[in-house]
Amino acid sequence: MREVNDYRAWDLHKSELYKPEQTYHPPTVKFGNSTTFQDDFVPQEIKPRQSFKPSSVVKRSTAPFNGITSHRLDYIPHQLELKFERPKEVYKPTDQRFEDLTTHRYDFQGLTGETAKICRPVHTRVTQNARFEGSTEFRESFQPWEIPPPEVKKVPEYVPPKGSMLLNSTSHLDYVPYQANRVVPIRPVSRRRSNSFPFQGKSTMKEDFPAWESCHQGLIKKQQQIPNPSGKFDGLSTFRSHYVQHELIPTESCKPLNIAFKSSVPFDDVTVYSVEYTPKKQEICPASYPFPPGYIFENTNSQVHKFFCKITPTVKAF
Template structure:
């Protein structure tokens, strides 16, 4: 049998083997306090750590009195604020006379009489079945209720006795809590009062004290070169104009069909292409399939399938791929970059089409806006009616029936037996101590029960 370590026998995960010496002293019988690192790197004398070169942060105290006047306070001059005049809108005066409600659509459109369209859809034929409907479903017909006995109650007996006095029992906090005297903590917050110095302010700053003025060198001025025009005349030809002279060709013809204007006085015939080509035809009623009456089979049902009875498992070999071997050729000559598409279809010269802009047909309004919108002129205010709330009243529901205090958990719960970890014993039950590893792992061998021969 294969031996197992104490870490493998443990089932709770809290038992581990005690680790001893390392693998360096595996063959020796005794352990040494030194290690390989201490043998190679011995200790040196007392060496002080290197001093820090970081400058010390010294605080410079104020050398004079600060007046409290800033550049903004000294240079700022308040000015008088004048209230801006508010624009008062003029009172609306309605125009006299009647409004002409005629539009361009009413002037140009000539109405004509339209006859009602005949319905082409065939008439709906309803099929009425005669006979009484059987309202008993298959579930109620085939289902048989079982006689289930009520399981016993596993709930332990209640040992709690309520106190006779109101709030008689003490809580866990009252039993375990020991009151102690509270001492106020010392406040390290500075005083809110500001101490002002009496000495006058000299006006010296760190910049004024530490600044050393230096004399600036003269700036080197580069002499300006005089402009000399060239003797050659400007050719006014670019590389594009010189190389691309353009090709002569015919102008493109317009493929747009001729616009035929429809006269508005023509009478609408009422016939369409769909009505002329698709005539209604008679649709025969659908045939009703007769469903045979269900007859339940006699006897018990066999749950064996054809796969369970006839299937014989066998070992299948892996299929070899039938993919052909690829023969790649390494061509060292450079790529030409020519194709049939490039030789037969050369690039044409194309010009960018100009921007097509439609002329504005509706003229822009002229005149002053009255300030009255359609909503303001036609709006009629209505009185708001508050809706009645259908929410039920927030009243606690009281019942005189006593609380049953029986749940599915208390009825169906079965307590499980707590298992003890075998590694908690000095020698796990069913194992014999074998040896200890160099890393400190204890190995145990399982005891095999002896089987008597017949």
């Protein structure tokens, strides 16, 4: 019973936090320093380039149409020849009678011959009373024979060839270089039109889309307002100049001391187990009886295990 005396439950209160409460207040003043991107890249208005593409609107002519076209000027009317008309033939029915025979029926009238004979063997039905002879086709055709052991082939010893190796191949010895003539292309002669007037060198593309000079647009960079320092760097950074060092205050530990609690009150010899425990009657296992009371024998299995069924008490009706 030493466990109850040494380990007793005591009331533990939740420790309070000694950390000062810090509530974040966002700054009300706008951030004054500008970034490198804001200093170097100033937004400028993008001016659209002037398009030199001709408009797709159809320009209508103000002059009246005179009714002259290229077809009317270049078309030469030709006189058509008279069309030859074939006289229509008059249908005359034949005097011969229709035989109702086709070329196949007339030429292939069939030949008389004997009927085909059946080459199938006669089916002999095996009766159940017939005795099996004890020999099969596999036993008669495939007789066991002795298999001789495999012969071990002797590997001849390698004898290196005498003399030095000639590094000449058949192609090097038999091939004779010869001068090949160039194959003349078998393409037809191009018939070009011989124009006596000189080439003007003008096209619709050159007239509508003239070439203009284009130059690479340089980097748009704003002039630096803050001048670069001219003196020597003294090794003092912003963090070192503005940082204020504070003394560290260690946090007080609220953990209880690891000391055994001793009480001067005498032990009353009362535990939860001794107060709440109720002794129960020990029952005898029914398997120790040859015929257990309150059970009826049912059957025995193959492993000679007996099975019993519990007797349920009968309830009398009112």
